[in-house]
Amino acid sequence: MKRRLLIAGLLAAGALDAQWLHYPTPGLPRLADGKANLKAPAPRAADGKPDFSGLWLQEHDRPCPPGGCADFQASEQFYDMGYGMPGGLPYQPWAAEIVKKRTASNGLNDPDTLCVPHGIIKAHTVDLLRKMIQVPGLLAILNERNASYRQIFTDGRALPADMLPTWNGYSTGRWEGDTLVVRTEGFRDGMWLDRNGTPMSDAAKITEKFRRPNFGTLEVEVTVDDPKVFTKPWATTLRQTLQPDTELLDYICLENEKDIPHLFDKK
Amino acid sequence: MRRLTTFLFLAGSLSAPLLAQWPTRPDEKAPRTADGKINLAGPAPKLADGKIDLSGIWQVDDNHLQFNMMADGPQVALTPAAEAIYKMRLAGAAKDRPSGKCMPHGIPDAMIVPSPFKFLHTSGLTLILYEEFVDFRQIFTDGRALPKAPEPAWFGYSVGRWAGDSFVIETSGFNDKSWLDDDGHPHSEALKTTERFRRSDYRHMTMEITIDDPKSYARPWGATFRFHLLPDTEFIEYVCDNEQDQKHMVGQ
Numbered sequence: 106m107k108r109r110l111l112i113a114g115l116l117a118a119g120a121l122d123a124q125w126l127h128y129p130t131p132g133l134p135r136l137a138d139g140k141a142n143l144k145a146p147a148p149r150a151a152d153g154k155p156d157f158s159g160l161w162l163q164e165h166d167r168p169c170p171p172g173g174c175a176d177f178q179a180s181e182q183f184y185d186m187g188y189g190m191p192g193g194l195p196y197q198p199w200a201a202e203i204v205k206k207r208t209a210s211n212g213l214n215d216p217d218t219l220c221v222p223h224g225i226i227k228a229h230t231v232d233l234l235r236k237m238i239q240v241p242g243l244l245a246i247l248n249e250r251n252a253s254y255r256q257i258f259t260d261g262r263a264l265p266a267d268m269l270p271t272w273n274g275y276s277t278g279r280w281e282g283d284t285l286v287v288r289t290e291g292f293r294d295g296m297w298l299d300r301n302g303t304p305m306s307d308a309a310k311i312t313e314k315f316r317r318p319n320f321g322t323l324e325v326e327v328t329v330d331d332p333k334v335f336t337k338p339w340a341t342t343l344r345q346t347l348q349p350d351t352e353l354l355d356y357i358c359l360e361n362e363k364d365i366p367h368l369f370d371k372k
Numbered sequence: 373m374r375r376l377t378t379f380l381f382l383a384g385s386l387s388a389p390l391l392a393q394w395p396t397r398p399d400e401k402a403p404r405t406a407d408g409k410i411n412l413a414g415p416a417p418k419l420a421d422g423k424i425d426l427s428g429i430w431q432v433d434d435n436h437l438q439f440n441m442m443a444d445g446p447q448v449a450l451t452p453a454a455e456a457i458y459k460m461r462l463a464g465a466a467k468d469r470p471s472g473k474c475m476p477h478g479i480p481d482a483m484i485v486p487s488p489f490k491f492l493h494t495s496g497l498t499l500i501l502y503e504e505f506v507d508f509r510q511i512f513t514d515g516r517a518l519p520k521a522p523e524p525a526w527f528g529y530s531v532g533r534w535a536g537d538s539f540v541i542e543t544s545g546f547n548d549k550s551w552l553d554d555d556g557h558p559h560s561e562a563l564k565t566t567e568r569f570r571r572s573d574y575r576h577m578t579m580e581i582t583i584d585d586p587k588s589y590a591r592p593w594g595a596t597f598r599f600h601l602l603p604d605t606e607f608i609e610y611v612c613d614n615e616q617d618q619k620h621m622v623g624q
Contacts, residue, residue: 265394
């Protein structure tokens with residue numbers, strides 16, 4: 106919805122031809138009527154592996170309320186990574202307690218709200234575009250949010266022996282058939298996995314299995330192993346849909362940020 | 373200066389930063405001496421189609437143009453409006469420099485600060501990843517034209533092409549908020565830049581930039597920047613969080 110609003114704004118300003126928003130995606134398979142054929146087979150890179158390159162957005166599976174969707178048309182997992190899991194996420198008691206408090210405060214101290222990085226998992230669920238660029242030895246993910254990027258090294262290197270804690274962590278990927286298995290460690294403490302406030306600690310080890318079953322679909326099966334926060338590892342799948350014939354917009358979260366001083370806890 | 377950054381990390385974290393580095397991977401395209409070491413004076417690598425390959429992590433050689441990119445000349449007159457902005461910024465001692473507020477650097481500032489940047493080439497697109505602020509910039513090389521009336525953006529809109537021994541980037545569609553250099557040479561939304569990158573050998577790259585902004589400068593002008601490759605290393609994540617300086621800055 107945000108994106109549509111933005112586009113409507115551009116239209117009003119007569120600036121539509123300005124954007125590369127309607128530039129045809131190169132190599133996109135098309136139906137007879139010119140529309141994207143998103144059911145076509147996934148493209149492959151020169152080395153024969155699936156090519157994940159493209160613009161992706163989290164699947165919008167959260168129904169809109171009767172008054173229409175809010176600014177961001179978020180997915181269920183944007184709010185709750187345990188959506189659809191029987192019993193929800195296997196929180197340690199302290200984590201369950203903090204999630205309750207954070208949920209009640211409606212994202213007040215969410216790093217996302219504060220314009221700091223939202224981390225690699227929330228990047229898959231927020232309602233902003235991501236561009237994946239696959240080159241030999243590296244998968245780069247460009248986030249529309251804050252014009253920031255993440256690097257996943259696929260050149261066979263090992264994870265660093267000792268890692269400075271970072272927002273993005275350190276990611277390496279290796280192929281298992283047509284699945285790219287990405288391991289990430291070395292996170293800083295205190296990040297959030299969803300809007301409800303599911304914590305992630307510096308002990309977290311994350312595995313993402315990337316698959317592209319057809320041209321228009323990307324599945325990211327995420328396993329989170331974080332014994333400080335959860336009683337056992339858990340997994341969920343974040344489905345992404347290809348966004349054809351469009352481009353990233355300039356989105357700098359901190360620019361002209363006026364909301365934060367007005368936020369307060371609901372109690 | 374890279375060493376300084378590492379030193380600051382050390383001072384800040386009291387951990388040995390080298391341990392945090394990625395294990396090095398040999399660059400298959402690097403020219404080698406007989407003993408297997410990278411021959412930094414060896415030839416610049418080429419892409420599969422024979423064009424110059426800028427891939428790698430680069431850092432500006434020195435900071436003599438970082439604050440005033442007109443320092444090497446020629447001296448080009450600013451328009452009265454631009455002159456007023458520039459004087460205000462000089463008087464403010466960079467209090468309002470966008471990077472001080474965690475905003476992107478803009479062009480060419482992002483490449484002339486000491487933080488390194490990485491070139492990546494892929495079909496139809498060249499990327500520049502900046503260590504500082506984890507920012508990126510896209511340069512389309514698929515033959516598209518520059519957009520006619522773009523929504524103003526920090527890095528503008530860039531198209532690139534190979535011309536002889538150069539990779540040439542043309543950019544327009546800038547917002548008027550970014551500073552060309554760290555003293556704050558201003559520009560308007562009418563700014564167009566042309567960057568011409570050349571790689572003379574494995575280790576060395578130059579960038580000649582032309583600043584064309586008739587609303588801010590009497591005529592187009594430019595500067596030449598020199599860069600060196602940083603082999604066998606990787607970025608350290610540089611997020612502009614925990615910013616504590618801005619509130620103490622008062623100008624002069």
